[in-house]
Every structure is written in structure tokens, then in C-alpha cells.
Amino acid sequence: MRDLVIVSNRVSVPQAGRQQAGGLAVAINNALASHGGIWFGWNGEVSDARESARCTQRGNVTYATLPLQQREHDEYYLGFSNEVLWPIFHLNLGAMNFHRRFAETYYATNERFASEITPLLKGNELIWVHDYHLIPLGNALRRRDVDTPIGFFLHIPFPSAELLRCIPGHKRLLMQFLDYDLLGFQTPRDQESFRDAATRILGATVKGNVLFHGDRRVRLGTYPVGVDVDTLQQESQHSETKRTLMNLRASLGHCALIAGADRLDYSKGLSMRLGAIQELLEHYPEYRRKVLYTQVASPSRCAINEYDELRQKLETQAGHINGLYSDLGWAPVHYINKTYPRAVLMGLFRAARVGLVTPVRDGMNLVCKEFVAAQDPQDPGVLVLSEFAGAAQELDGALLVNPYDPHTITQALHQALQMPQEERRQRHASMLKNLTHNSLTQWWQRFVEDLRYTLPHALSTLPPARRSIING
Secondary structure, X not given: OOOEEXXXXXXXXXXXXXXXXXXXXXXXXXXXXXXXXXXXXXXXXXXXXXXXXXXXXXXXXXXXXXXXXXXXXXHHHHHHHHHHHHHHHOOOHHHOXXXXXXXXXXXXXXXXXXXXXXXXXXXXOEEEEEOHHHOOHHHHHHOOOOOOOEEEEOOOOOOOHHHHOOOOOHHHHHHHHHHOOEEEEOOHHHHHHHHHHHHHHXXXXXXXXXXXXXXXXXXXXXXXXXXXXXXXXXXOOOHHHHHHHHHHHHHHOOOEEEEEEEEOOHHHOHHHHHHHHHHHHHHOHHHOOOEEEEEEEEOOOOOOHHHHHHHHHHHHHHHHHHHHHOEOOEOOEEEEOOOOOHHHHHHHHHHOOEEEEOOOOEOOOOHHHHHHHHOOOOOOOEEEEEOOEHHHHOOOOOEEXXXXXHHHHHHHHHHHHHOOHHHHHHHHHHHHHHHHHOOXXXXXXXXXXXXXXXXXXXXXXXXXXXHHHHHO
16 A cells, blocks of 8 residues: 655644544544555744754654745745635635735745655655645656656635636646646536636647646546534534533524534625625514524634725624614624634534525535534524535535525525424435535545556556546
């Protein structure tokens, strides 16, 4: 079995007695524990000096981390990654803030990562690179004579060719994808967007799920990220979760809880969501004093102006709604700008009659999957979900809405609040079945298995079902 090398922008080193940061960190650690290998990336620190990678051993896994220099943090991470790529890939051209130095530092930082990783390689590993921060890493490794299979997984959506063209240097960026052996996307829609961009902009050709350009052959695949249903259901019975649930139910009284929990980001559609709550209270006065909307918005990228402006806008909007409709002993909106442990969020989800998840664009969105997993199967809540979340293709029991139209969200909220228990059970059972089928473990296992068999001579030994997926 080949060792596995995983490269991501951030690395989560396990600490004794401390829960992992999130489900994806758990999945990556499980993949590495199964194969042995290295997890390489930024440790979250910023240093004035240019430091080399520090290695920490945990069992058969080496965690190789390094700090970013201030310029790298400001221009590679905040700049090109999150003020150019993030807005474009999430259909928000107006938020793009391009500077040539951002692009230069983005490529230079990927070169630095490649230079730090290469001495750690034995030469027979599988290398799995994650997300938009590290698109050029495969090319940088190839130029350092790394010839082992390298795969790349994009966690966020892939934009249309027309939107991609708005990035100065977009052709160079797109070419970087072609140095990988396997490209993974969250949904068939994202894979198709990449195929279209590669054929229209680069002149590539596609046969089945294989893209050809010059002497390069790149396999494409769809690997929807899942959640660990069993673990989440166990967490729903955790003492902290039960305590949160008990306190929430005591404070709610006879109110039905509408719950949202998102990172504070313009891609999450939070302002339109608040607009829908205002419309619900305006056009359905019977819900006044009968519902409570709790929105947790975890702080994110506070150094970027757009995020600070969004925070102020949402606080003003929530205050306006409360000013219009609050009564003694009741306020309709409970807006919280802080981060909570997952056990607390699981309690929030389990107490909710409605889960409101309406991003304007999302690669997958795991919050909606966690909401489904947290529910009591005998008396589940209803999921109101944006049709532009990648998860919408799996969660067939959700009420799908257009997040740009608060009226459709309002109508879905009304339907959810009036939905009979038996229909809620049926919808929840169908979604839970899909989540179990596309679990977090199956996600990484499928990708690593397909990466292992990217070499032509090895493809014939792959099980027929997987071989047909790779060949298209």
C-alpha cells in the first residue's frame, strides 16, 4: 500500500483531549491513519522570518506544518485566494479585488510549499492536494520531478467559463489543473463547468471522464463530501448537546424554532434570509410570538472589508426586524456573531422545527447534512435548502428555494411550519438514507482508490464498477 501525502492550506494536528476542528479534519486523519503518510500545510501562524516545515509525529502520520510570512498571509491567503478566487468561484464578481502582486505571491507561495514538501517524499506516495489555495501546486511538484500520482479536490464550486475569464491570468490558472492525474469535484455541475472552461479556453478535448490536452491526460470525477452520520447521531445524545437542547426548549416556550448556523460570508445568503423572515412576519401575522429565528454567524476573515461590512449590515437588519415586530417577552430574531462547539450546534439543530440553509452558491454545504443527521427520526424538523447548494442534489426531502427570492423562502417556511409529522418523517428518512450512502468515509475512500488507479497499467486491476466510473 502506498503512503498518502495530503496537502491543504491549513493542517489540524490532533491534540490529546481535544475534539478535531471538523468532520473533514477527521476524514483526512482517518485516511492518513489507514495508509500512513504526511499531512502538510500552514499551521495558522504568521512569522516575520521564512521558516521551514516543522514535523510532528502521531503514530504513522507525520504532520509537517509551517507558518506563513506576513506578505504570504496578506497576498496569497487573504489576497488572491479569498479576494479573487473565492468571490469569482462563488459568482460574486463585484467582490473581486485583484492586484498583480496577489497573483505573484499566490504562485510564489505554492512554489515554496512544493520546495518544502519535495524533500519529505520517498517517491512512491499518492499525493492528494486540497482546494483553491493550492491549484498551482501540482505543476510546481512536476517541475521538481515528482512523478507519482497527484490528485486535486476542489471543495468549492467551479465557475462558468465566462466568469473565469474575469480573472486576469485565467488561462495560466486553468492550465495548472492539467498537471494533476485526477481532478475531483463536489457535483456533476461543477465537473461540467470545468470541462466547458477547459475545452473553450484551452482547446482541450474530453472523452468520457478523461480530458486530453497535448500530452496530458487528466481523469475527472465527482466525489460529494459527506458527513459521518453515526458520529453525529451519537453527538446528538452527548451531555452538552442534551443540556443545550433542554435549555433551548425551556426558553422557546410555545415558539417553533427556525435555525441557521453558517460562517459569516456573503456566499451564505444571510441578508436575503433575514428578508424572508421579515416577510413571513409581515404576511403571516399568526406566526408573531409563535416562531423564533436563531442565526449563528461564525466570524470569518475579519481582515477583509467586505466581511466587516456584511457583519454590520446583518446586525442592522436583525435589529430592524426586532424593532418592528418584538413584543414584551418575545423577539423574532436571535442573531449571534460567535463560534460554538459542534455539540452546541447539534442541540440547536435538534430543537429546530426548521433548518434554514440558503447559500447563494456553495460547493456542498455540510451544515444542512448535519442538520438532517441531528434530527429525531420520530419527530424531525424540515430542511429549507438553497437549490444552489451542492447538497441539494442529494437531499431530496428538503424544500428547495431560490435564495435570491425572499418570497420563495417565505413560502417554504410557511409550508415547513405547517407540515404534518408523517410527511416530515418520510422526507427525513429519505435524506438520511442518502447521507448514509454518501458518507464522509466513502468520500475519501473513493477518491484515494481512484487516484491509486490513475496509471494506465493499474486501471485493469480496478473493480469493474469503479473502472466504468473513471472511464466514463
